[in-house]
Amino acid sequence: MNNNTITFRNNPIQEDLQNVKRIIESTGFFYDFEIDVAVELVDERLNKGLESGYLFTFIEIDNEVAGYACFGLIPCTVCSYDLYWIAVDNKFRGQGLGKKLMTEIEKEIAKIGGHNIYIETSAREKYIPTQNFYISCNCTLEARFKDFYDIDDDKLVYVKKV
Numbered sequence: 001m002n003n004n005t006i007t008f009r010n011n012p013i014q015e016d017l018q019n020v021k022r023i024i025e026s027t028g029f030f031y032d033f034e035i036d037v038a039v040e041l042v043d044e045r046l047n048k049g050l051e052s053g054y055l056f057t058f059i060e061i062d063n064e065v066a067g068y069a070c071f072g073l074i075p076c077t078v079c080s081y082d083l084y085w086i087a088v089d090n091k092f093r094g095q096g097l098g099k100k101l102m103t104e105i106e107k108e109i110a111k112i113g114g115h116n117i118y119i120e121t122s123a124r125e126k127y128i129p130t131q132n133f134y135i136s137c138n139c140t141l142e143a144r145f146k147d148f149y150d151i152d153d154d155k156l157v158y159v160k161k162v
């Protein structure tokens with residue numbers, strides 16, 4: 001990773017419909033309907049622009065899109081943002097890109113007046129690596145909703161102050 005050029009891009013382009021699908025599918029973490037939703041958010045942004053409410057940051061390695069995050073202002077708040085998606089292509093995972101992406105979106109959110117980033121994830125065992133990732137990014141576990149996704153599948157809400 002040392003000699004690679006890492007860049008960030010905030011404006012989605014048409015090819016990102018495929019990039020997002022590829023990245024999300026590669027993780028093996030999401031159901032088909034979730035993959036469709038992730039792609040729909042890119043489509044919505046391409047069609048409606050910033051009016052869509054969906055902001056994106058893509059991380060590229062030597063011009064290849066390696067990961068992305070999608071976030072947006074929570075309606076009826078002035079400084080709180082939801083992180084809707086964050087994912088790194090499986091072949092690039094565990095190399096520090098997720099953390100770089102997180103740092104970049106924190107900067108972006110701070111620039112537009114945000115103070116809190118809310119991140120939801122499942123408490124299921126499969127998501128322990130994801131929980132560890134948020135903890136290593138200094139996010140604080142703020143709430144737990146019992147049986148939220150299903151019986152014995154609680155929702156965890158992390159917050160990152162920026």
Ligand SMILES: CC(C)(COP(=O)(O)OP(=O)(O)OC[C@H]1O[C@@H](n2cnc3c(N)ncnc32)[C@H](O)[C@@H]1OP(=O)(O)O)[C@@H](O)C(=O)NCCC(=O)NCCS
Nearest residue numbers: 027086087088093094095096097098099129130132133136
């Ligand atoms: C979660 C995700 C975005 C993290 O990106 P990444 O590039 O793999 O993470 P990084 O290499 O930047 O790791 C950053 C930190 O998280 C920790 N971490 C990342 N993956 C981990 C794992 N599988 N197990 C334990 N810790 C992990 C690392 O130890 C590292 O901590 P450190 O800096 O203190 O050493 C990525 O793994 C991913 O796409 N996962 C599947 C999709 C997902 O769960 N998305 C979030 C829900 S929408």
